[in-house]
Every structure is written in C-alpha cells, then in structure tokens.
Amino acid sequence: MMERTQAVELLRGLVAIPSLSHQEAEASAWLAQQMAALGYDRAFVDGAGNAVGEMGTPDAAQTVVLLGHIDTVPGNIPVRIEATAAGDVLYGRGSVDAKGPLATFTAAVARVGSAWAHAHNIRFVVVGAVEEEAASSKGARFIRDRFDGVHEPLPSACIIGEPSHWTRVTLGYKGRLLVEMEASQPMAHTAGPDAGVAVVAVDFWNWLSNYAATFNTGRDKAFEQFQPSLRRLATFTDEAMHDHVVASSGIRLPLDFDVDHFAAALCAWASERGRQGEGESILPATLTISQSPISNLQSPISPEHPTEITIPGALTSITLRFSSYEPAWRSERSNPLVRSFLQGLKEVEPAEKLGFVLKTGTSDMNVVGPAWRCPIVAYGPGDSSLDHTPHEHLPFNDFWCAVLVLEQTLRNLAL
Numbered sequence: 001m002m003e004r005t006q007a008v009e010l011l012r013g014l015v016a017i018p019s020l021s022h023q024e025a026e027a028s029a030w031l032a033q034q035m036a037a038l039g040y041d042r043a044f045v046d047g048a049g050n051a052v053g054e055m056g057t058p059d060a061a062q063t064v065v066l067l068g069h070i071d072t073v074p075g076n077i078p079v080r081i082e083a084t085a086a087g088d089v090l091y092g093r094g095s096v097d098a099k100g101p102l103a104t105f106t107a108a109v110a111r112v113g114s115a116w117a118h119a120h121n122i123r124f125v126v127v128g129a130v131e132e133e134a135a136s137s138k139g140a141r142f143i144r145d146r147f148d149g150v151h152e153p154l155p156s157a158c159i160i161g162e163p164s165h166w167t168r169v170t171l172g173y174k175g176r177l178l179v180e181m182e183a184s185q186p187m188a189h190t191a192g193p194d195a196g197v198a199v200v201a202v203d204f205w206n207w208l209s210n211y212a213a214t215f216n217t218g219r220d221k222a223f224e225q226f227q228p229s230l231r232r233l234a235t236f237t238d239e240a241m242h243d244h245v246v247a248s249s250g251i252r253l254p255l256d257f258d259v260d261h262f263a264a265a266l267c268a269w270a271s272e273r274g275r276q277g278e279g280e281s282i283l284p285a286t287l288t289i290s291q292s293p294i295s296n297l298q299s300p301i302s303p304e305h306p307t308e309i310t311i312p313g314a315l316t317s318i319t320l321r322f323s324s325y326e327p328a329w330r331s332e333r334s335n336p337l338v339r340s341f342l343q344g345l346k347e348v349e350p351a352e353k354l355g356f357v358l359k360t361g362t363s364d365m366n367v368v369g370p371a372w373r374c375p376i377v378a379y380g381p382g383d384s385s386l387d388h389t390p391h392e393h394l395p396f397n398d399f400w401c402a403v404l405v406l407e408q409t410l411r412n413l414a415l
Helices: 004-016 025-037 099-112 114-119 138-146 198-215 259-274 336-348 365-372 396-413
Strands: 042-045 051-055 062-069 080-082 089-091 122-129 157-161 168-173 175-186 227-237 242-253 307-311 317-326 355-359 376-379 393-395
Touching: 004 025, 004 089, 004 099, 004 396, 025 042, 025 051, 025 099, 025 122, 051 099, 062 099, 062 138, 062 396, 089 396, 099 122, 099 157, 099 396, 114 122, 122 138, 138 365, 157 336, 157 365, 168 365, 175 198, 175 259, 198 227, 198 242, 198 259, 259 307, 259 317, 336 376, 336 396, 365 376, 393 396
Parallel strands: 062 122, 062 157, 157 376, 168 355
Antiparallel strands: 042 051, 051 122, 080 089, 089 393, 168 376, 175 242, 175 317, 227 242, 307 317
C-alpha cells in the first residue's frame, strides 16, 4: 500500500514538471506512468491529452470519476521544500491549484487498490485534465463526452480536484461569461464635435454596472450576484482610417441566470447606442431586467461555441462577442457522496467537522455537472487564497490528511 513518503514524492515529482495550459504532454505522460507503476488496472494518455488511471472493471456497478486538472497558470516558483513550525511545505506552481488535489486523487485510489475495487464492483477513474486554466476545459469536455450514458455509463458520483482544505468540500461554483465589445467609427479630430470612440467603452461598462446594480438588488450573498469585472481596454486606428475601442469583461454568473436574456438586453443597448449620431453617453436612469428587449441575437449563447454579433450604427458600429460561457452549478448536501465524506473525515480525524463551501469562481464542475447530474463536490488540500499567487505552497501534513480522508470516502461509497 502507498505510504506517506511515496505519496509525497508523487506530489513533488508532479509539481516539478512544468505544465502550462496547452503544454501538459510531459506531465500527463509522467503521471500515467506513475499510475501504471502504482497498480492501476489501466493507465494512459487519452485523445485530449488527459492523464487517465482506472481501477476496477469497466462494467462495474458504480463508476466514480475523480476529475482533477494537470495544467497550471504561468509563474515560475522554484520547487522546494521548506521547514515550518507546522511541518514541511512544498512550494511550486500548481502545488495548490491543482496538482495537490490531483496527487491526492492518485494516491488515495492507489491505497484503495485494484483487488478492493474489483471485490466491491466499483470503478474509479482518475483524470488529470488539460486546459482547465485556459477556459476551454478541453480535457473535462472530452471526459464528459466519454461518459455520456451511451458509450460509457454516466458516473454515479464525481469529485472535482480543487483546493478547499482537507476538512471541507465545495458544493458549487458560479458560472462565467466573457463579453468583448468592439466599437468603431470614422477617424475624427479630438477637437471635433463627435465624441471619441473610447467613450463607447465607458458607456459599455456603465451599462454593465447598472445591470449588475439592478439585478443584485436584494441579493446579499456573492454567490447569488451578477458580478462583472473589466479586464481590458484598448484603442487603435485601422488602415481604413476608422478608430476602434475594445473593452473586455469577465462576468461571474449566479444560478439559474438567463444568459440569453442578458445577451439580448446588451444587444438592445448596442442598437440604441449605435443610433446616436453625436455619440453622447446613454445610461438609463432605471433598467427593467424582466423586460424582453428586441435584439440581433439569432441563437442561444452556447458553452461550446463563441457568438459574435455586429450592429451597424449611424456613426458607430458595435460588435459584441460572447465566449467561454459556463452555467453555475451547485450540488446538494443530502446525497451518498457527501455522507461518505462526512464519515471519511470522522474516521480519520474524529475531532474535525466537515465544512461546506460555495465559490465565486468556476471549475470543471461547471462543465460536467449539468451533463452528468450525479452527486458532485470539489475536494483537495490547500489554501485556495494561494491560487495563482507567487507564494503558492502546500503543507505535506494537509496533503497526507486529504489522502487518508479521500481513501475512506471512496471505500464508504461502495457500502
């Protein structure tokens, strides 16, 4: 059985291999090799580039998918082990987000073992998915489509590999939508009567802010709110002597958000804004969100395909681009997976109580949750406030506790 020293070395080795989004091949191949050496029944790199390890027969009564991700954001953090008063910690990009959780999955399933999985008629599928940090979620979509209920059974449970601390599980993540607005108009002197094209970006942001303020009225919790952020502003002039401004916004979406209605409302704003010959600012005093505006929106906003809409105006033409849409998803507490975690933590550390978290970011839960509709939570050691920071590090004690809790949780699922 895999012991702590071997599990720690697995974690350190995985973190030591750089694996930026779109550059995961070396890490995926290495992890698949480690899974094979640890006694997984099947271990391979799949068609998307994911590292996959399976324990148990393909026709088992239950299939449990442990979906982590192997890619990281940029940032060179020298991989090192430092001693602290609370024990050794591992520094390195991905140690928290999310190679720590992925190594936890790999070690916990190895500790359960093939013989136990076969004896209890359960299959565990550990996935180190690619491109989670790239917003494309290529790896998760590939796994979602593999376990589609036709070619392979729908999972009976899913655990997403994200840091939550070893005593907590994450029940849900907000949705996401990226919106880019590009406006163009004929080049004009700054002393002329027409407002510069950059003003359109101000109007765009003011409209989003006004929409958020109206939508969020009475919604005190961040998980329930519409939350836009301004990511990019840029201006340029093309060879045809048109001035352009580009404004990009990332929006965090609450549960049951009507994204098509929102897109239609934004298109209606763009149509109205484009009709203004003098380019004056348009910001309505009130915004009624329940009203269905007429717009140029021809098809629903899709998670799979970006949508681009161009609205010509008298002076200013506006293009809206919608991409990277993922609906919010939340799992309930009352299901066999959560009960297995409750019991697993109690068996490892009776003094600890399982905590529950809702996060305002997104994860691969947003991709597979709506398709599988099975009990699903996110779990993994680490402090999520360290995600993407220059100080990312993971205490070995927390990592090992998470391995033991997850091992017991997986055993409890078969009972």
